[in-house]
Amino acid sequence: MKLAFEDFQFDIQALTLLKDGRKISLKEKPAQILALLISQPDKIHSKVEILEEVWPGRTVTEQVVFQNIGHLRALFGDDAIKTFSKKGYQWQLPCDPVDGKAQESSVGQDNAPNSSAESEAVNTATQISVDKSAQLPWKIIVPALVAAAAVGGFLAFA
Numbered sequence: 001m002k003l004a005f006e007d008f009q010f011d012i013q014a015l016t017l018l019k020d021g022r023k024i025s026l027k028e029k030p031a032q033i034l035a036l037l038i039s040q041p042d043k044i045h046s047k048v049e050i051l052e053e054v055w056p057g058r059t060v061t062e063q064v065v066f067q068n069i070g071h072l073r074a075l076f077g078d079d080a081i082k083t084f085s086k087k088g089y090q091w092q093l094p095c096d097p098v099d100g101k102a103q104e105s106s107v108g109q110d111n112a113p114n115s116s117a118e119s120e121a122v123n124t125a126t127q128i129s130v131d132k133s134a135q136l137p138w139k140i141i142v143p144a145l146v147a148a149a150a151v152g153g154f155l156a157f158a
Contacts, residue, residue, distance in 0.1 A: 002098035003038055008076070009098055012039055026075070029054055030068045037081065037091040046088035065089075070141075 002011045009018040015031035017024045026034070032054045036045060047062045055064070069081055069089055082090050 001039075003095040004098045005038075005093040005095045006076070010034060010038060024075075027071075029064070030071045030075075033065070033068050034072055037089060038095060041091040041095060044084050044088045044090045049088065 001013065002009055004010075007020050008024075010016070012035045015026070015028065015035060017026045017031070017034075033050060036050060036053050047065045050065050051060065051062070054068075069083075073081055076093065080091070080093050082092050084090065
């Protein structure tokens with residue numbers, strides 16, 4: 001099943017993401033979380049549910065959910081995924097099913113590169129620009145967020 005939202009199309013089974021008809025690099029775990037959220041957009045998905053679905057049978061911390069949600073927000077914007085305190089996450093962008101035949105013809109001749117080399121160059125440029133914009137300085141952000149949460153917790157009980 002393929003769903004469209006904003007300038008994106010996401011294939012839930014293949015875990016592939018397109019933006020304006022061009023493939024966007026998306027790692028497996030964020031893609032699995034996106035598939036879970038987007039396939040049931042009316043549901044609030046708990047961290048435990050996401051952990052069980054994306055990392056079945058593995059012991060990982062809830063931090064990996066937070067990091068991967070952050071990666072998706074960097075890609076789609078902060079408004080794409082809503083956090084419900086102590087409940088979980090919910091997809092917020094409106095989605096429409098994509099007809100496979102209509103999608104193939106909408107990519108069309110006008111946007112198609114003239115050669116495979118040109119096509120590869122366009123795909124590489126797209127991946128590079130998306131990857132750079134999606135990379136946040138997690139080594140700085142995560143400790144800052146942890147410290148802020150600790151201070152907030154301390155102040156709440158002080």
